[in-house]
Amino acid sequence: MWAGMTGNIDLAHAREVALSASDKASKLLRERFGTPLDITSKGHADFVTELDGQCEEIIREELSYFDDSIFFMGEESTEFTTDETQVVIDLPSTCWIVDPLDGTSNYSHTFGAFAVSIGLRVANELSVGVVQAPVTGDLMYATKGEGAWRQNFSGESVRLSTVDRGNSHNLFATAVPFRHPEYIPGHVELINRLYGIFEDLRRVGAAALDLGWVASGPWAAYIEMFLKPWDSAAGGLLVREAGGIITDFSGDEQAWLTNGEIIASASPRVHEQILSLIE
Numbered sequence: 001m002w003a004g005m006t007g008n009i010d011l012a013h014a015r016e017v018a019l020s021a022s023d024k025a026s027k028l029l030r031e032r033f034g035t036p037l038d039i040t041s042k043g044h045a046d047f048v049t050e051l052d053g054q055c056e057e058i059i060r061e062e063l064s065y066f067d068d069s070i071f072f073m074g075e076e077s078t079e080f081t082t083d084e085t086q087v088v089i090d091l092p093s094t095c096w097i098v099d100p101l102d103g104t105s106n107y108s109h110t111f112g113a114f115a116v117s118i119g120l121r122v123a124n125e126l127s128v129g130v131v132q133a134p135v136t137g138d139l140m141y142a143t144k145g146e147g148a149w150r151q152n153f154s155g156e157s158v159r160l161s162t163v164d165r166g167n168s169h170n171l172f173a174t175a176v177p178f179r180h181p182e183y184i185p186g187h188v189e190l191i192n193r194l195y196g197i198f199e200d201l202r203r204v205g206a207a208a209l210d211l212g213w214v215a216s217g218p219w220a221a222y223i224e225m226f227l228k229p230w231d232s233a234a235g236g237l238l239v240r241e242a243g244g245i246i247t248d249f250s251g252d253e254q255a256w257l258t259n260g261e262i263i264a265s266a267s268p269r270v271h272e273q274i275l276s277l278i279e
Contacts, residue, residue: 103206119233211235
């Protein structure tokens with residue numbers, strides 16, 4: 001049984017604390033971007049730097065000031081159980097879900113597509129999400145029932161919407177499951193099918209940003225396997241609050257957070273097309 005159950009939570013306050021935590025971690029990531037790093041491996045093609053842990057501690061400390069009874073689930077500090085079909089078996093109903101550096105490989109290669117991702121789940125519902133890209137300046141956030149927003153360079157917030165984009169030349173984003181080579185042929189076949197309904201493919205390597213870009217406009221869809229909750233929690237809420245759809249490969253609107261299968265789409269039409277191509 002997980003600890004960290006809470007009563008009423010002020011979501012507006014929680015969002016502001018998450019934004020503050022994201023800012024502090026992002027500042028450190030910007031300062032160290034392009035400098036020598038201590039890089040170690042957690043597994044096949046799964047790397048970690050000293051900054052992953054340092055940023056996670058910065059975020060954990062900042063969030064604890066809000067309510068230290070809320071369980072903290074961070075990529076670098078949380079043990080989880082896996083099997084062939086499920087990434088996280090026992091996800092707390094109320095918890096912070098944090099990836100301090102989503103896109104570690106990008107960061108270590110000085111490619112600016114990486115992000116801090118902070119999500120808050122309350123009573124089994126994703127309720128707050130913050131995705132911040134320290135180098136590119138992308139800052140997107142959402143609160144359940146209040147929409148998804150993007151802060152521009154002047155500090156103004158613009159509401160995000162996936163509705164009526166009016167662009168028939170749609171891009172989709174995905175990533176081959178390189179840590180699970182046995183799934184690569186099937187995923188390549190799926191990509192070939194997707195080219196029948198999309199203009200082109202993009203491969204970025206930071207799930208939080210891919211989901212944010214479905215919410216904010218560049219991508220019409222994002223498809224991936226074997227994601228962890230910290231990869232997708234904050235970005236998934238951005239998609240939903242912007243008016244998009246996110247499910248697993250069977251169309252389940254809840255299971256995607258725990259089984260690692262993601263289809264995020266800007267419209268029902270696009271979503272149905274993708275589901276029809278997945279067997």
